[in-house]
Amino acid sequence: MLGCVIHGPGDLRVEERPVPQPGPGQALVAVRYGGVCGSDLHYWRHGRVGDFRLEEPMVLGHEVVGTVVSYGDGTSGPSVGTAVAVHPATPCGVCPECAGGRRNVCRDTRYLGSAARFPHVQGGFATQVTVPAEQLRQLPDGLEPRRAALAEPLAVAMHAVRRAGEVAGRHVLVTGAGPIGCLVVAAAKAAGAASVTVTDLLPRALRFAAAAGADTLVRADDPHDTGWPGEVDVAVEASGVAAGLDTCLRLVRRGGVVVQLGMLPPGRSPFPGNLVVSREIELRGAFRFDGEFDAAIELLAAEPALDALVSAVVPVREAESAFALAADRGRSCKVLLDFGA
Ligand SMILES: [Zn+2]
Numbered sequence: 001m002l003g004c005v006i007h008g009p010g011d012l013r014v015e016e017r018p019v020p021q022p023g024p025g026q027a028l029v030a031v032r033y034g035g036v037c038g039s040d041l042h043y044w045r046h047g048r049v050g051d052f053r054l055e056e057p058m059v060l061g062h063e064v065v066g067t068v069v070s071y072g073d074g075t076s077g078p079s080v081g082t083a084v085a086v087h088p089a090t091p092c093g094v095c096p097e098c099a100g101g102r103r104n105v106c107r108d109t110r111y112l113g114s115a116a117r118f119p120h121v122q123g124g125f126a127t128q129v130t131v132p133a134e135q136l137r138q139l140p141d142g143l144e145p146r147r148a149a150l151a152e153p154l155a156v157a158m159h160a161v162r163r164a165g166e167v168a169g170r171h172v173l174v175t176g177a178g179p180i181g182c183l184v185v186a187a188a189k190a191a192g193a194a195s196v197t198v199t200d201l202l203p204r205a206l207r208f209a210a211a212a213g214a215d216t217l218v219r220a221d222d223p224h225d226t227g228w229p230g231e232v233d234v235a236v237e238a239s240g241v242a243a244g245l246d247t248c249l250r251l252v253r254r255g256g257v258v259v260q261l262g263m264l265p266p267g268r269s270p271f272p273g274n275l276v277v278s279r280e281i282e283l284r285g286a287f288r289f290d291g292e293f294d295a296a297i298e299l300l301a302a303e304p305a306l307d308a309l310v311s312a313v314v315p316v317r318e319a320e321s322a323f324a325l326a327a328d329r330g331r332s333c334k335v336l337l338d339f340g341a
């Protein structure tokens, strides 16, 4: 079978690998689609994402849908052949964060295709992959695997909106119209936001945000754009650049909430902290998700319009060109690798 393996910065290889055998508690899944994520692109370009650094070859990928092939001894789950999405996180279940109900920030979690721990957790960009059976989620009738491949990033977006607190009837700003920013738009609208304004430098990216339900689109580099809101109740930073956080902090109302979701460059970032002080802004982080994965599958089943965010499906043998396409936000939104062709 094939696996999509990162060996170092710029060194992505599609390799023959042995078919894994599911052990007790595990399922073997035939992967259909794998979504290329910003973190996969960071490993490809820089050999690291945030403070997680690549130290051995790693199969990338954590946005995975496919069908059940078999189970390990004594293990059961959705019947063989069932279409499933894979929840990529295996929290430890015993640390203070897990015990306190914040499994998404577990200090000892295993996450598909992540170099956060060593040995790294091998990912799901492979023809077949073993995962804990309890992390399989059966796709509801009518939800195509192609759209279901958005479940992981949509869960990230839904978690960020949940971190913002009440958004129903509120005015929301999202900085960054990449796949995550667009899905934050969809999540905020689903949660009842009165309006969602999105900023980005690229017109093409903003068009994807419109497809996700954004009410107002703003060119981030145009201070005279008539779409700029006076102030908003909630701002979600989804661009991963310091300028986006600056915009959020300047436009949120006094006492409003800013959620930092984008992964900023490693090291120190400029930060207009005095705004946080004098306007009593609540600045919150959002990292991954937990139960939102199930809610994301439900929302995807109900929102066929989100198909528009899958901008390309590329055979796994052309993984390098798929990554290049995904990295070019002027040409793409979510790019899927196709393992089924
Ligand atoms: Zn992802």
Ligand SMILES: [Zn+2]
Pocket: 091, 092, 093, 094, 095, 096, 097, 098, 099, 106, 107, 108, 109
């Ligand atoms: Zn834990």
